[in-house]
Amino acid sequence: MGEKTHYDVIVIGGGVVGTAVLRTLSRYQLKAALLEKHAEVGWGATKANSGIVHAGFHNKPGSWMAKLCVAGNQMYDQLCDELDVPFLRNGLMMVARTQEEEEILQQFYQQGLANGVPGMEILDGDAARRLEPNLAEEITLVLRASTGGIVAPFELAAAMAENAAANGADVYTEVEVAGISHGDDGFTITSKDGGTWKATYIVNSAGLFSDDLARMCGLDVPSLIPRKGEEYILDQRVGNLVRHTIFPVPTPKSKGILVIPTAEGNLMIGPTALEMPYKDELSTTAEGLDEILSFTQRLVPKISRRDIIASFAGIRSGSPTGDFIFETSHEGKAVHLLGIESPGLTAAPAIAEHAAEMLAEGGLSLIEKPDFNPRRPKVIRFKQLSDEEKEEVIKENPLYAHVVCRCETITEGEIVDAVRRGARTVDGVKFRTRAGMGRCQGGFCTPYVVKILARELGVSPLEITKRGKGSELLTAEAKSFLKGGETNA
Amino acid sequence: MAIDTQVGEELKRKMTCIVCPTGCQLEVQRDGDGKLSITGFQCRRGEAYAENEILNPRRVLTTTVKIRNASLPLLPVRTTEAIPKELLAEAMQVLAQVEVTAPVKTGDVILANILDTGIDVIASRDMKRVEGVA
Amino acid sequence: MLNTHYTDVAIIGGGPAGLAAALAARRAGAEHVTVLERNHELGGILQQCIHNGFGLHRFKEELTGPEYAYRFIPQVEADPKIHVYLNTMVLSLSPEKEMTAVHPVHGLINLKAKSVILAMGCRERTRGALSIPGTRPAGVYTAGTAQRFVNMDGFMPGKRVVILGSGDIGLIMARRFTMEGAKVEAVVEIMPYPAGLARNIAQCLEDFDIPLYLNSTVTKIHGKDRVEGVTISQVDDNWCPIPGTERYIPCDTLLLSVGLIPENELSQEAEVPLDPRTGGPIVDESRETLVSGIFACGNVLHVHDLVDYVSEEAEIAGEAAARYALKQTADGVVNGKNGMGGQFTIKPGDGIRYVLPQRVTQGAEVDLYMRVTQPMDAITLSLSGVTLARKRQVRPSEMLKIKLKAQHWDSLLEDGKAQGRELCLAAEPRL
Known part of the structure; x- marks a missing residue:
């Protein structure tokens, strides 16, 4: 495997930061590519991100985090409109239950003012409960920020990659970088399975692994701190317990355990914040669940263990300095984006602009493309259409009348569309369309999704994976264990 | 639980009757002369089942065979009667080699006299012919 | 605007419950029955249950799942007054018995029924x-x-x-x-x-x-x-x-394989109250829910151990839904009382996980279906102190069926045991 094109820029790591960088680069007259080690973009920390678009009061004035969070927040309306990604400014609330917490909360309010966060207000407990009747009685003071929002993080990354590709960028998945060298002809990147890619500039947006990559480039950077977070998703039935994202007063290590409405109408609770010795330990634990439940029930007492329908864990790349780290190597021809932890999702579009500026400082010429199309073709979300619109899309394509996922009312038309936009795996379909995300968690629709993927990709169902090589769903054709072999019967 | 206690020719076995969903707990005793005494059944079929389990245990085999030109790749089949239990695995091997072509009707004989038991394997559903499907 | 179609009895789901309900509704005189099935064929989950053991009670034979289904499917398909829509997903249902469904050829279908039978089955935990x-x-x-x-x-x-x-x-x-x-x-x-x-x-x-x-x-x-x-x-x-x-x-x-949950999202949309113990609607002996004219049967109502009982229950619902539809005049008013009544409530007591129906009409001779909470060797089943039956070797995996007879009603009413119109079913161990 290998690529003959000599790229102007190769972005390594297709999380929400890498895909944002790729899309930003696709505005210019240059040849850019993205290398992602997973089967699809957005599958590292991005997929497990809570989806909160932060207001910007959590971070110290003058920090990159504060600056790029506030700037990124303001870019979200246009970005999500252009890319047709669900985004809602639902507002967020930090809640205090004791006098001590009230004092800390007031400090955050002042910090927000210093950071230039618009739309903040302080409410007493009763006023807050008029907005959010399910908040705990014990809550006495609330900092509300109306600019806080929620977005579907994976969809955003996928949409940015899709739009970048539509504007001429190349996206390579299942490419894990093993080595980077630099010579007269620029960078040579080798992948684990022996492929090589060439580029004049590189952007290291490898998330949790960006420290390893920076070291490959000769930089002496401190190690990132893998921090595991478990999250639990509640049934849509209780999706409207709260409208705002509810934060406790934070601890030094994390923003605490939250109650988060998702862009899809579920509630999510979490995350935990456990420092890990490994970067790939993604299990959920009974202790994590207990911790999350006991914390969030103090914010919203009606949250119940019974309503949990799914769980997942992600690893975020904790920054050793407490701020985003931006470095360059090779005379500015390699740009390294490290320690992009919360509020990294919010800041991502602003980080991408900053990365482009850093590349320009290193000599990359950025000339706008006259034919750049910022818009991604609209995604048909059948369930959300009016009856008349439903009639219309079915007439156009009867596959939209075949409901594959009953719990979320996702049609075959939407799944086929997702595959055409880049989904390659069952999880890829699930995260793009929500097929399999509902109450039955794919019990009914998985066999159909496998069939549709196999048909659309022109491969055997045996090759269809949950999330890339090694995670094949099916082991063998029926009867193959019986032919010539021993049976256990 | 099928629990055996055997002393010489004498045998005492506890078992669950599988004839119907009631699942009676049966007890069979075989004395030194080979005579059986059965208790615990609520109907005659249970008594017969217990006797068979000692003398000649049999099971109805339900499985699938491959089918061409149908909307599904597999056709469910079953034996018309119970076959000796020890033949189940071999019967599965034999049926793994069988491939039929749609259309098929419920009750069609798919494989006659499987393993010389005198018992046929029949289709247990209809399967229409679908053109354009391998 | 969408065209609205009209039917006497609309049945949501063409699995074992829907099939038996459709035939029963026709036998009871319904002139226009509509079956809405999301799959490409009738039979529901039976089509993948290729093992035998179905139908012993009903047909005195050991059938496989598909064979059991084929005892019903040809009759349903042969009846010109049963309209089967395959590949059809019902998207919404209102308490007024209006529903929207989606079909690959017909597009969106708006259907208004005089009575509705919920037969959507269940899903796995x-x-x-x-x-x-x-x-x-x-x-x-x-x-x-x-x-x-x-x-x-x-x-x-x-x-x-x-x-x-x-x-x-x-x-x-x-x-x-x-x-x-x-x-x-x-x-x-x-x-x-x-x-x-x-x-x-x-x-x-x-x-x-x-x-x-x-x-x-x-x-x-x-x-x-x-x-x-x-x-x-x-x-x-x-x-x-x-x-x-x-x-x-x-x-x-x-x-x-950790349990089944009745699939009642549509029922809830139609404001049908559910019993938290069964996960399905609260019904009376005709299997009418607390929403007038909406009936339920099969695993959407409670998870059954045997399909034979599903068919039996579906026939009760099918017949009652047909009678309900026939009583209805063109302007949607039901003549006489709504459904069957069901003024007595039956609550599960000691040793009983659930009992169905949850409502019964005074004097009605009905089969009560129940599951016990734990395995017991010998029990006496009693309703508010009136002994109904004795059973041996009961297990939660098996549904018990007991007839509530006229003589039981006599005892219940005579002794004033049925006060407050609330009856309590209990399983007491016998020594």
Whole structure:
């Protein structure tokens, strides 16, 4: 495997930061590519991100985090409109239950003012409960920020990659970088399975692994701190317990355990914040669940263990300095984006602009493309259409009348569309369309999704994976264990 | 639980009757002369089942065979009667080699006299012919 | 605007309940019956249940699932007054019995019915609802999903299998996987007794020497991309894993057979009140829900052990829904009282997990269906102190059926035991 094109820029790591960088680069007259080690973009920390678009009061004035969070927040309306990604400014609330917490909360309010966060207000407990009747009685003071929002993080990354590709960028998945060298002809990147890619500039947006990559480039950077977070998703039935994202007063290590409405109408609770010795330990634990439940029930007492329908864990790349780290190597021809932890999702579009500026400082010429199309073709979300619109899309394509996922009312038309936009795996379909995300968690629709993927990709169902090589769903054709072999019967 | 206690020719076995969903707990005793005494059944079929389990245990085999030109790749089949239990695995091997072509009707004989038991394997559903499907 | 179609009886679901209800509604005189089925064929889950054991009560034969379905399907298809819509998903249902459905050729269909029968069946409980700690690799399936892959789609999801839960589908799949040449390492059940029928323990596990671990559960799933093994542990009386009892079992597949949940999202949309014990609607003896003219039967109402009882229940609902529709005049007013009444409430008491119907009309001779809370050797079943029946060897896996007779009503009413119009059904152990 290998690529003959000599790229102007190769972005390594297709999380929400890498895909944002790729899309930003696709505005210019240059040849850019993205290398992602997973089967699809957005599958590292991005997929497990809570989806909160932060207001910007959590971070110290003058920090990159504060600056790029506030700037990124303001870019979200246009970005999500252009890319047709669900985004809602639902507002967020930090809640205090004791006098001590009230004092800390007031400090955050002042910090927000210093950071230039618009739309903040302080409410007493009763006023807050008029907005959010399910908040705990014990809550006495609330900092509300109306600019806080929620977005579907994976969809955003996928949409940015899709739009970048539509504007001429190349996206390579299942490419894990093993080595980077630099010579007269620029960078040579080798992948684990022996492929090589060439580029004049590189952007290291490898998330949790960006420290390893920076070291490959000769930089002496401190190690990132893998921090595991478990999250639990509640049934849509209780999706409207709260409208705002509810934060406790934070601890030094994390923003605490939250109650988060998702862009899809579920509630999510979490995350935990456990420092890990490994970067790939993604299990959920009974202790994590207990911790999350006991914390969030103090914010919203009606949250119940019974309503949990799914769980997942992600690893975020904790920054050793407490701020985003931006470095360059090779005379500015390699740009390294490290320690992009919360509020990294919010800041991502602003980080991408900053990365482009850093590349320009290193000599990359950025000339706008006259034919750049910022818009991604609209995604048909059948369930959300009016009856008349439903009639219309079915007439156009009867596959939209075949409901594959009953719990979320996702049609075959939407799944086929997702595959055409880049989904390659069952999880890829699930995260793009929500097929399999509902109450039955794919019990009914998985066999159909496998069939549709196999048909659309022109491969055997045996090759269809949950999330890339090694995670094949099916082991063998029926009867193959019986032919010539021993049976256990 | 099928629990055996055997002393010489004498045998005492506890078992669950599988004839119907009631699942009676049966007890069979075989004395030194080979005579059986059965208790615990609520109907005659249970008594017969217990006797068979000692003398000649049999099971109805339900499985699938491959089918061409149908909307599904597999056709469910079953034996018309119970076959000796020890033949189940071999019967599965034999049926793994069988491939039929749609259309098929419920009750069609798919494989006659499987393993010389005198018992046929029949289709247990209809399967229409679908053109354009391998 | 969408055209509205009209029907006497609309049946949502063309599985065993929907099929029997449609035929019963026609026999009771309904002139226009509509069956809405989301799959491409009738029969529902029976089509993937290729094992035998169906129909012993009803047909005195041991049929396979598809054969049982074919006892109904040809009759339904042959009746010109039963209109079957396949590949049709009902998207919404209102208490006024208006629904929107979607069909690949007809597009959106607006249907208004005089009466509606809910027959949507159930779904399987999943891992998320249980929150088994560990990673989320490929290779974790509900038993029913695996059944579909193996029996209909023609693929083996794995070669070394552990099954969590001893529900009947899991037991049946233990046998299927073994017969197809895979190895089933263990069935693990958290309760001290199996969830499935005793005959399935015998013919699906014991026949193949598959170990069944009671009082045990899966405490961790191992494997990054694909399942590589599970840890099982014994549990204490509160179902908490006992430290030190962990055991690792290598496997590539974990099947979940941990229960079924009636699928009542549409029912709830139509404001049909549910019984938290069954997960299905509260009904009277005609299987009418608390929303007038909406009936329910089959696994959407409560999870049955035998399809024979589903058919029986569906016939009650089908007949009653037809009668309801016939009483209705063109302007939608029902002549006479709504449905059957059901002014007495039956509550489950000691030893009873649930009882159905939850409402009965005074004096009505009805079959009561119930499940007990735990296995018991010998019990007396009594309704507010009036003895109804005695039973031996009862288990939660089996549905019990007891007739409430006129003489019981006499005792209930004479002695004033039925005060407050609330009756209590209890199972008392006999020595």
